[in-house]
Amino acid sequence: MATTKLGFIVQRPGLKSENQKLALTHAIASQSVEIYLDDDDEVLCDVAFIGDGVLNCIKDQKTLENYDLNSTESHVKMGLLCDLNIFVCKEDLEKFGLSESDIVMDANEIGGDMDVRVVPYDEITKMMEEMNHLLFF
Amino acid sequence: MKLVTFVSDYKMTVDTLDRLKPEKLGIILCQNGVFHATTKENGNSSSLLNYTADYYVLKEDLESRGLTAENVVDDKVKVITFGDIVDLMFNEYDKTAWL
């Protein structure tokens, strides 16, 4: 059995580009990657929002209502539903005057068990070190 | 980790490079990032050259902008080719970051 770990680092706000959405949809695709792998092999994806990228996590996004597009918030929730580790940098949230009450933290309403983890940047550094490959968005 | 980063812009819109803490850092200046190696503003070299890192600049992207190795303002920046990038990625570093 072999495991490859990929770290998706989102460092820019969304909607001016596809970056934040594609980071999440690609990470969520780890749920079906086994069709390309041998039995017991796996790809695990962690997602971290850092810098201006934390602004993607503000809750109550009405992108669907205004632009007929799925919101980044909905993709974060789908990631949680798929049991991805999703980190948000604590220092960057605080820099913008935001706290856990301002951002999407769980996916309880769609049956997700995982929570977003607001962590110091040092923990995100540790996650990056544990990954086999990094993808910056 | 041993991380090689690709800097492709002259004006960076992210501060990620400031916060990365690899045990070994390489910085490859490509596309408009090559101006960090060649340009002084008000007499000062780019602050991007102040990291503790090994610096490289892509020859093809220098030449595409009317520049050569002679325009590189700091001796610590080594002019390399795409083939050299491949060797650096496989032999000197284990992870990459396109910023």
Add this chain to the structure above:
Amino acid sequence: MGKLTIGCFASLVGSTNLDFAVKLSAAALEKGHKVDLWVSGNGTMISIEDQRPFKDYSSLQKPLEELMAKGLNVTACEACAEARGYHENNTLEGVKRFSMDWYLGSAFDADRMLHIGGE
């Protein structure tokens, strides 16, 4: 020799990011490495056939065909392509189309990976 997986999400025209990805692929193949190139988002523009080359726009069909003949494995994100009206029947011969898990599957056994994000 190793395996390099490159992902590029940037448009064919505008940033030269796809040009970079193709040139890096060529250099890696030249050195005997296996190379997978995944294009997603606006990067799927590279997968359309019959693009007329003008010197004012990046034109990568010819080098891509030459590199695929040398073993470059090119796959486009199917959903990203379909969303842009790029369909199976106008896809450049040799370019495959799969869902996003293909990229992760390629990364699984890659010795090195370079992800070039979108604009």
